[in-house]
Amino acid sequence: MENKNCDKKPDIFDRIMSMGFLKKLQPFYTKNKEMLLYLFFGVLTTVVSFIMAGLSKALLEVFTDNAKIVTTVSTVFSWICAVAFAYVTNRIWVFESQARGKKAIFSEAVSFYGGRLFTLFVELGMMFVGNALLGFNYWATKVVANIVVIILNYVISKLIVFKKK
Secondary structure: OOOOOOOOOOOOOHHHHHOOHHHHHHHHHHHHHHHHHHHHHHHHHHHHHHHEEEOOOOOOOOOOOOOHHHHHHHHHHHHHHHHHHHHHHHHHHHHHOOOHHHHHHHHHHHHHHHHHHHHEEEHHHHHHHHHHOOOOOOOHHHHHHHHHHHHHHEEEHHHHHOOOO
């Protein structure tokens, strides 16, 4: 992978990695920047998803004790919040999108959301089978589903949404 930092202004992560003891890790960081940032923002996206799932699950349980409804609605709501966060961070920092203009950005966003919609159905299926049908712990099922989804999302983003021209 070529060093994308040679011809552009260093971003906040480049600047952090050039400070103090982190300088020793800079060659590894530069070589693996995209993957490291994807993992970093993937973790933050998962945190957003879990927080929103927990809040919506708690709220929904006030109104219904139907596990299928609670599981589905909380998963969809957390997905909407997480995807909005992920698109912005992936576009700006992870894949450093070069899409410019309304049409190009719209096309990129539709592609991103389409890929994420696919993985939403993967997550919904895993949550429904694991939690609602088999009765596995909600959070354990969510962790496993999110690991699968993070891997799928990277592949879709790298090969389809933000592929280099």
